[in-house]
Structure formats: structure tokens, C-alpha cells
Amino acid sequence: MLSVKKNETEIRIEETTLNVTLLRGEACWKWDQGYVPRMESEENTWKFTDATTIRHEIVENGVGAGIRSHFGGFESDGKSCSYEFETLVWIEACTGDVFFEWIPLCEEGMQIRRVYWPGHMAFEKASPDWYTVLNMQQGVLIPNTWETKLDEIPFEGRFGTAGGYMPWFAQFRGEEGYVAICTTPWNAGYGVKHPEQGPYTQVGIWFEPSLGKMEYRRITRYTLIEEGDYNTACKIYRRYVKEDGRLCTLAEKAARVQRVDELIGCSFLHKGIKTYVQPQSDFYDAKHPDKNNWLTGFATRAKEIADLHQKGAGKLYLHLDGWAEPGYDNNHPDYMPPCKEAGGREGMKELADTMHRCGDLFGIHDQYRDYYRSAASFEEEYACRLVDGSIPTHQRWAGGPQSYLCGTQAPYYVRRNFTALEEQGIQLDCAYLDVFTCNEGDECNNPRHRMTRKDCQEERNRCFDYLMSKGILPSSEEVSDWCVPSMVFSHYAPYDFMLRQPGSPRYGIPVPLFSLVYHDCLIVPWMMEKVSETEDYMLYALLNGGAPYLCRDGAYPNVDGAFDEGIRLSLEEKIERCKAVSRLHQKIAKCEMVRHTMVNKDPGIQKTEFADGTEVTVDFYQQIYRIGTKTEVGEWKKV
Template identity: 65%
Template sequence: MNDLTKNGTTLHFDENTLSFAVEKDQEMWKWSKDYEPKIVCEDGEVFFRDAKKVSHEKYECGTGAGIRSRYEGFVKDGSQIPYAFETNVWVEEATGHVYFEWIPVCEEGLCVQKVLWPGEMEFEEAKDSWYTLLNQEQGMLIPNTWKEELKPVIFDGFFGTAGGYMPWFGQVRDRAGYIAVCVTPWNAGYQACHPAEGPYTHVSVRFEPSLGKMDYRRVMRYTFLSDCDYNDLCKVYRKYVNEQGRLRTLEEKAARNGSVNDLIGCAFVHKGIKTQVQPNSDFYDPENPEKNNHLTTFAQREKEIRHLHDLGVKKLYLHLDGWAQPGYDNQHPDYLPACKEAGGWEGMKSLADAMHECGYMFGIHDQYRDYYLAAPSFDEEYACRLTDGTIPQHQRWAGGPQSYLCATQAPYYVKRNFQELKKNGIDLDGAYLDVFTCNEGDECDNPHHRMTRRECYEYRCACFEYLLSQGILPSSEEVSDWAVPSLVFCHYAPYDFMLRKPGEPKQGIPVPLYNLVYHDCVIEPWMMDKVSEEEDYMLYALLNGGAPYLIRDAAYPNFDGAFDDGIELKLEEDIRRSKVVSDLHEKVAKCEMVRHEMVGGNPMVQRTTFSDGTQVTVDFEKQTYEIQ
């Protein structure tokens, strides 16, 4: 056993099992007994212990001390291969943070799919006070005794997606806890296991290749706290991103684009113009062909907007789907001109002008990832190409067969299309660039525009930044850590259960992990559905100090949380409820969410506190709320 201590943190390493343990403030955290460090390859698993030559050394440097290990001499098909890697586990002297680094040395001989290291922590006690935090969408807390099994995490828990809004996870046991931050998140994700009734929850990280290679050093940073809860772990992460200059608040964004202030307090309306589901789309309904296509004119939408104004809605943002000739989710990125049969450019301009006449804000849906084969400018040369030379395709959405546009090209298309909108007099306040903050980054191995996943996120941000330069507030489907500096608002940032059929059991306690870090950085509209007498999503909107959806017409029925079930309310009642949420949002949008708590330990009664002193308490059993 090798031990070393820095800044009150002791690192223990067992050379026989290759396992680590960390001791701080008399609390010991150690890897699960069943865990073995390994690499998953195309043709099987390779364990660290399979290396014929292994060396370990302790070291000290100017910033800390650690244990460096080297693994080489692996055998494949009876012959030794040159594949080799190192691990470096060290304690930072200034902070006590523990860093786990996996470093490729020679990649010849193995085709790696993922590295499963460092391991999951031993976390076996059947106690409510032992819980795990996952950043699946807005956030969830899973007590070790939670009765529901955790189903596979969406996007396989890949960081930078809806399955991992932020690249960290954490665990707390009787107020001692840790937060594990992925410092290199672009090709990484997490996996978690919680069986029905527990009595344990395991969570760990994995590292995946970039363009077929592991290529660079992969880093996890663990921070151990002796007296904490999930609020404290979120604030550790907020401090981390602030130190990196990535905590860009709405106050800062408003200094650059004053219309950010106009968006705060708006009720959101989501409507469409043209839907055209192609026969070669998975969504096409051959049994009911009349359901595949429909059209609403710009003039009709203008009439609806003026009606809302007459009913007293003061602040409103319209998100308009399907406004272009091809129809919703068709022929992107060649999404021009304005739909002719709906009124063309003239009709669209009249709607935009009417919005501004009413004092409202106007924005459009757009898309620069899905690359439709039916797009006039489609060229396979610019589609994302995998390292094996193949080009992924599917036909899920309304436009039928598609590949993925290499994000190196996306900023050019954004500039082209939005300049055309401007030429036709369409004055936009906002624009929604679909899926960018929900789906994983893409990679492209075309030598003419080779792109890593990390670069893909940078190109997506470049699209947002172009919109900002034109005075247009950028939005995308959900939220993601990498997009915070450039994103102003989103379609939604829901709890995971909100996208499943109402009434399904929750896989954990919904907690606003993302908002405890970023509430004052991004404007989040919230679903307002009263799905039953026992569940009203308005309470979550209030608890999170978010913006309300006054009307949300789904682009696809019974998809993405838009279900036909639920209690239908009169428009006047929807307006009344939205005003309550809008008024609160106008007050706290630029405030940090400083604390979330379960009042009296009861997860059915929750309270949030904002930096201006505002407190919101909701009772999910009584279906009541109180704002103080």
C-alpha cells in the first residue's frame, strides 16, 4: 500500500488491486470492491492488471504530490503489442483536490471504445441520508433506498447532452460528500446503477475516443467535503466554472444585448405554420394521411397574437415553427423562403411587425445539424464522416432521410440564411437553433474539414455568437454547460420525468442542480401543464424562478413531453397562471439560486431561496405555493 498526504488529504493506493482510496477529515472514500480498472475494445475487454510490465512511483512537485503508474506489455493474439498508457493520481497542495489523470502513451495495438477509470465509490448503506446526484436534465437526487430502479440515462449519460447538462456527479453520505468534475468532458460520460429499493447506487465516469484515438490526457477532479449537502456540491462547481471565466450571467449578457432585459418576464408561446411529413419519414402515418400535413397562415397567427394582447398579456415571446416553404424539419439547412401558401415574406413580415406593435418579441425555429438529403444544396462532401469512412443517416424526422451537417459549415449557413431574413424585412428578436444543446457534439473525419467533438461545440457557439452580433438572442433545445457563455435562453430545461408520460414513477427526487449553478445565466421557459389533480407543472416553474409557457403546441404529438393527457384549462386561466410565473421571473431572473431544500426533510415540500431574499415554497401533496 502506498500512502501520501497533502493539505489534510491522504491518498491510499493498493498495488495489488490497483484501487485507490481517499481520506479527508476522518472520512474514507474507497472504490467498490467489485470494480476492476479496464479498457473496453472492439474485440473485448483489457484489464489494467493484464499488463505484463507495471511500474508505480511516488513524486512531489511544486503544486502537490501523487502516484504515477505506467502500464505496458499487453498481449493480443499471443503476441505482445506496443500499447501503453499511464495514470497519474495526485493531490493539489493548495486546495486538497484529488486529480485522476489517464494518459495515452502508445495507441498501437488496441482499438479502444472506452476507458472505465477511475472506479465507482463503495456506496452500499440502505439509508435515505445516502444519496447520489445526477445531472440528467435539470437534476435528480437518488437516495440509496429509492424504490424505483434507475433506467438507462438518456444519451447514455454523455456529458454535453440532455443526459449530462453539467459534467459532474456527486454523492453524499450523512453530510460527508464528494463532487467528481470531469475536467476534459468533450468525449466522456457517466454510467449509473440503482436497483429497485437500492440498497446502493453506483456512478462512475468513462472516457471515449476522439476521431478513433484516445489522443489526449483525460482528467477527473474530486473534491471531498466533510459537512455538506447537494447545495454545497453545486456551489463547488459554480466556483469552478467561475474560475475558468465561464460563469456568464444574464446581467453581463444584457450589457452586450439590452433586449435580454426585454425577454425577462415574458410568457412564451410556441406555434407553427407549416407541417409536411414526408412519406419516407418514420413519423409518416399511412393509416391517417390527413394527419401528416397541415398549414396555418401568418395572418391567422397574427390574429391570435392580437387576441392575446386584447386579453391583457403584457409581455410575450413567440417561437414560430415551420415558417419556411419546406415545412417544419424539412430540407435544412436550405430553409428559405417564407412559406408562400401561408402568406410568404409579406405575411411573415406583417406578423413580425404586429408582434412589435403589441410590444412583444418574435423568434423562429431553425436547424443546422440535421442535414436533409432533400435539401437543394445537399452534398455528401459536407456531411459528418466517421473514421471508418461511413456517413450516418436516419429518417426519423418529418423531412425524411438525413445525415448530419459538419459543424464547420454551420456558421456559414447561419450567416447566409439570417442575412436573407433581414433582406426581406423580418426583424427578429430571437432564434432557436435546434438540438445544439441537447445532442452530443459530432465528429467528422473528412480531411477537408476534420472536426473533433470539442471543436464542434466551439462551432455551435460561433453560431450563437453570430446571432448575438446581429442583435438576435440565441436559444437552443435545452441547456448545456459548454454553451453558457453564449446562450441567452432555451426551449426548456426540464426535470427528466417531464419528458415521460405523466403518471410514470419518478426515478429519483427532482432537484434543480443546474439552476443551483446557472439560474442567473440562462432564461428557462417551463411547462405549465396541469397534468392531473395530483401534478401541476406550474409549481416547478415557480420553484425554479423560470419563465412560463402560455401556449406550447407540439411539433410532434406525444413527443418531448407534449402529451394529449391532462386537464384542459381555459385561455383566461392559462393567462392568469402565466402572469404569476412571469411576475416572479421578472423579479428573480438575474438572481443566483442560493439554496434548495426539502422542508422538514419532506421531498414533497420544497423551497428555493434566491440571492435577493425571495423564497418560493411549494407543496406537491397539497398542490399549493407560497412566494415570500
């Protein structure tokens, strides 16, 4: 047994099994005995202990101390290869945090697909007070006794996607816990296992290559919590991104572009102009061809805006799909000119001008990842190329066959297209660059524009930053940790269950992890569907202090939570519901969410507290809410 201690924290490593134990005060966290540190290729698995050469040494420097382990002498295809790597587990003296570092030294002889290290903790006890929190979309808390098996995680739990809005997870045994932060998240994610009825949840980190190589040091930081809960974990992570210079608030963004303040308090409208589904598209309905295409004129949309104001809808933001001639999800990145059948440039300009006369904001859907082969500028040379030379293709969306545009090219197309719109006199307040923050970063191995996933995220932020420089507020599909400094708002940031068929089993208790970290940094609109007499999404909009959707016309049926189910509400009812949410958002949009609680440990009654003292309590049983403060609790209201 090797052991190192610094101040209150100690690490122990068993030399034969490589099992790690972390200790701080009375807390003891040990890897599950069933966990095996390993690397995988497509064909083989190598345990770390398969190395014929393993050396351990105690290391210490001016900032901490730890245990370095060297591994070499592996076999591949029955032959010895020169693959070597090190691990370093060390304690930072001033914080007590424990860092796990996986360091490649020589990558010859093996083609690694994934490394599973550090391992999952021993966490088996049939207790609801033992729980795991995951950043699967907005956030989920899984008690060890949760009855539903956790099935497929979006994007395999990859950090920087809908499966991992933020690169961390946490586990608690009552008030004692830890938070694990992946500080090199670009080619990493989490794996998790929770069987039906528990009584355990296993969660650990995986790392994958970048352009075919592990190449760089991979780091995960563990902070042990002697007394706290998931709120504590969120605030530890918020402090981490603030120290890292990545906590950019709405107040800071509004200082750059005043229009940020104008978007706060809006009700959101999601509408379209033209849909044209290519026969080659997976969505093409050959049996009902009349369902593939439809058109609504710009003038019709302008009249709808005027009618909404007559009915007292208040300040609006319009997100407009399908505004260009090819139709929604067609021909990108060559998405011009404005749809002629719908009124062309003059019609689109008049719609924008109408909204501005009403005091509203106008924005468009756009796309710089899906690279359609029908686009006039399409060249396979600029499509993302994998390490093996292949170019991924599919035909899922309306525009039919496509590849992915290398992200290094996206900023140039953004500048080209938005300059053209500006020259046509169409004033944009906002722009939505689709899928950038929902899907993983792409890689491209074309030597003329080679790009890692980290590079891709930086290029996507360059697109957002360009829009901000022009006074146009940038948004994308969902939210992600890496985009916070550059993006102003999203299409949504839902709980995972909201994107599944209503009534589907839930994988845990929804908790607002992303809001607890970033509420005052991004504007998030929320679904407002009244799903049934016992389920109303308006309560989640209030609880999270977000913006409301007055109308959300999904581009594709039964995709992205656009289910044609639920209780039908009149337009007047929708407007009144949106007003209640908008008033709250106007008040607290720039406030940190400081705490979320389940009242009396009951997940059916939840409360959020904001930095200005506002408290929002929702009762999911009775479908009621109240807004107040600690001294003025407010009246209960029915949604």
C-alpha cells in the first residue's frame, strides 16, 4: 500500500490492484473493488495491470505531493509493443483537492479507443440519502433506491453535449460527498450504471483519442465534501469556472450589447416560413406527399405579431425557421435569398420592421454544421474527414444528403451570410446557429484544415463572438459549459424527461444543476406545455426563473420534445401564463440562483432562491406556485 498525505487529505493506492482510496477528515471514498483500470481498442482490452513493467514513486513539489505510476511492456496481437503511459494521483496542498492525471508517453503499437480511469466509487447501499447527480441536460438526481433503470445517455455522456452540459458529476452519502470535475473535457465523458431499484449507481470517467491519438495529459479533479449537498457541488464548480475566467454574466454581456436587456422579459415565439422535405430525406413521407411541404408568407407572420399585441401579449422575440428560398434545413451554408414565394426580401424586411415597431426582437434560424450536398458551394474538400480518411454522411434532415462542414470554415460563412443580410437592409436582433451547443465538437483530419474537438468549440465561439460584434445576440440549440462566455441565450435547456414521450419513466429527480451554476449568465426559454392535469411545464419555467415559450412550433414531429399531446389552451390562457413567467424573468434574469431545495425532502415540492432574495416554490402535486421572499412568502397560485 502506497500512501501520501497533505494537510487534511490522504491518498492510498494498492500496488497490486491499483485501487485508490481518498480520505479527508472522517470521509473515506474508495474505488469499487469490481472496477478494473483499462484501455480499449475496437478488438481488445488491456488492463493497466497487464503491463509487464509497473513502477510507483512518491513525488512532491512546491504545490503538493502524490504517487506517480509508470506502465509499459504491453502486448498487442501477441507481440510486445512499446506503448507507455503514466498516471499521477496527487494532492494540491492549499485546497486539498485530488488530481488524477493520465499521461501518454509512447503510443506505438496500440490504437486506443477509450481509457476508463479514474474509476467509479464503491457506492452500494439501499438508501435514498445516497444519491448521484449528473449533468444530463439540465440535471438529474438519482437516489440509490430509484426504481427506474438508467437507459441510454444522450451522446454517450460526452461532455460538451446534451449528455453533459457541464463536465462534472457528484455523489453524496447523506451530507458527505465529492464532486469530480474533468478539467480536460474535450475528448471525455462519463459512463454510468443504475439498475432497476438500485441499490447502487456507478459513475466514472472515460477518455478518447483526439485525431487518433491520446496525445495530451487528461485530468480529473476530485473535491471531497465533508458537509453539503448537490448545491455545494454546483457552487464548487461555479467557483472553478470563475477562477478559470469563464464565468461571463448577462450583466457583462449587456455592457457590450445593450440589446441583451431588451431580450430579458420577452415571450418567445418559434415559427416557420417554408418547409421542403427532399425525397432523399429520412423524413420524407412518400405515402402522404402533401405533408412534406408547406409555406406561410412573411406577411401572415407579421399579421400574427400585430394580433398578439392586440391581445396583450407584451414584448416578444420571434425565432424564424425556414426563411430562405430552399426551405428549412436545406442547402446550408448557402441559405439565401429570403424565400420568394413567401414575399422575398421585401416581405422579410417588413416582418422585421413590424416587430421593431412593436418593440419586439427578431431572429433567424441558421446552420453551419450540416453541410448539404445540394449547396452550390459544397466541396468535399471542406467536409469533416476522419482519421481513416472517410467522410461521415447521412440524409436525416429535410435537405437530404449531407456531410459536416469543418468548423474551421464556419466563421467565414457566418461573416459572408450575415453581411449579405445586412446589405439587404434586414435588421436582425438575434441569430440561432443550430446544433452547435447540443452536438459534440467535430474533428477533421484534412491536413489543410486539421481540427480537434477543442478547436471546433473555439471556432463555434468565434461565430458567436462575430455576431455579438455586430450587435446580434447569438443563440444555439441547447447550452454547454464551453459556450457560456460567447453565447447569450439558447433554444432551451430542458430536463431530460421533457424530450421523451410524455408519461415515459423518469431516470431520477429533475434538479436545476445548470441553473445553479449559470442562471445569471444565459437566457433560457422554457417549454410551457400543460401536458396533463398532473403535469405542467410552466412550473419548471418558474422554478428556474427562465423565459417562457408562447408558441413553439417544432420543425419535425416528435423530435426535440415537440409532441402533439397535452391539454389545449386558448391563446388568451397562453398569454396570461407567459406574462407570469416573463414578470419573474424580468426581475431575476441577472441574479444567481443560490439554492434549490426539496421542501421537507419531498421532490414533489421544490424551491429555488435567487441572489436578490426572491424565492419560488412549486407544488407539483397541487399544480400551484408562489413567489416571494423569506419575509413575504407570497400567495399560492394555480397554473
